[in-house]
Amino acid sequence: AQSVAQPEDQVNVAEGNPLTVKCTYSVSGNPYLFWYVQYPNRGLQFLLKYITGDNLVKGSYGFEAEFNKSQTSFHLKKPSALVSDSALYFCAVRSGNNRLAFGKGNQVVVIP
Amino acid sequence: SQTIHQWPATLVQPVGSPLSLECTVEGTSNPNLYWYRQAAGRGLQLLFYSVGIGQISSEVPQNLSASRPQDRQFILSSKKLLLSDSGFYLCASRTGAANVKLFFGSGTQLSVL
Known part of the structure; x- marks a missing residue:
């Protein structure tokens, strides 16, 4: 069964600094990889996905993620963090079935 | 794109009471x-x-069950809530074999006291 690991509970970053949220996955077969963001008291919003093709995927709000097959990673990145990026970020993986496995989430805190 | 409606947004229920959370989907069929x-x-x-x-x-x-009485309606239920049922419940929808993206509702915060 597929699984996702997000090793850090919380990521603190100063506004304007680069932001990285780590994600590694385990799946049999080709992975479909996703990042979702959850703002306070709201549902999840889709940020970006990797299905096939270019390993660097660009998504909403200036975020991007790099698929690394050898390291089984899909880290989320943003070159310059904003205070409004403070939220809970979830990595997810799906492989060939209807189930989407989520990581436990990372709380990102952007400090002004 | 799809829109997912969930209600209520928040719910406080005593232990042992029943639960019914409803989710409806607009903008698609056969999700x-x-x-x-x-x-x-x-x-x-x-x-x-x-x-x-x-x-x-x-x-x-x-302790929970789900039902789908209509194509775009999905209901989460319980006959008797437990303390451990507390949490944030999200309904999601996906349409088409090639469409891998999930659309989420705004969620229901359930507190069982």
């Missing part, structure tokens, strides 16, 4: 529907998914 729970300090856990009317798959044994 795959999902119920997820997000417990405090933990990630999202898939509870149920449905590929069609009356078709429910349960991912984990629990």
Whole structure:
């Protein structure tokens, strides 16, 4: 069964600094990889996905993620963090079935 | 794109009381529907998914049940709530074999006291 690991509970970053949220996955077969963001008291919003093709995927709000097959990673990145990026970020993986496995989430805190 | 409606937004229920959370989908037909729970300090856990009317798959044994009486309606229920049922419940929808993106509702915060 597929699984996702997000090793850090919380990521603190100063506004304007680069932001990285780590994600590694385990799946049999080709992975479909996703990042979702959850703002306070709201549902999840889709940020970006990797299905096939270019390993660097660009998504909403200036975020991007790099698929690394050898390291089984899909880290989320943003070159310059904003205070409004403070939220809970979830990595997810799906492989060939209807189930989407989520990581436990990372709380990102952007400090002004 | 799809719109997922969930209600209520917040709910406080005593232990042992029944539960019914409703989710409806607009903007698509024949969706795959999902119920997820997000417990405090933990990630999202898939509870149920449905590929069609009356078709429910349960991912984990629990005190909850799900039903799909109509194509775009998905209901999460319990006859008697437990304290451990507290959490944030999210309904999600996906349409088409090639469409891998999930659309989420705004969620229901359930507190069982």
